[in-house]
Amino acid sequence: TLDGGEASPDELRSLREWLLGEDELRGRVETRETPPAVGRLGPVLDALRIGVDPAAAVLSAALVAWLRTRVGNVQLTLTPERGHPVQVEAKNVRGLDADALAELTERLTHLTSDTPDPDDAGKPDI
Numbered sequence: 001t002l003d004g005g006e007a008s009p010d011e012l013r014s015l016r017e018w019l020l021g022e023d024e025l026r027g028r029v030e031t032r033e034t035p036p037a038v039g040r041l042g043p044v045l046d047a048l049r050i051g052v053d054p055a056a057a058v059l060s061a062a063l064v065a066w067l068r069t070r071v072g073n074v075q076l077t078l079t080p081e082r083g084h085p086v087q088v089e090a091k092n093v094r095g096l097d098a099d100a101l102a103e104l105t106e107r108l109t110h111l112t113s114d115t116p117d118p119d120d121a122g123k124p125d126i
Helices: 009-020 056-069 098-112
Strands: 029-034 044-050 074-078 086-090
Touching: 009 029, 009 044, 009 056, 056 074, 056 086, 056 098, 074 098
Parallel strands: none
Antiparallel strands: 029 044, 074 086
């Protein structure tokens, strides 16, 4: 899910299209919509469900690449089937150096895989 002031169904659609550009993720990205509010037309896109095993590394790299294209701050909540939700707050991702990007990608890979890294237990959100 996307949270915060910059969150919108359009941002989720952008993320969905970005993820579908990855061969390994095609057919694994589903949308979750809620019914429209009274007086509104059509359902509202509020989350994406992504089947990542065994493509956690691809998902992580795609998320980091998408985050780098965002202009404002983005808050993303990743909720693995097993484990606890993790908040990812993207600030200045465009300006990260190669080492910081690699670290972020690796951490996201562990958090999104079906076998999370036990060293991540108790760590603060990203």
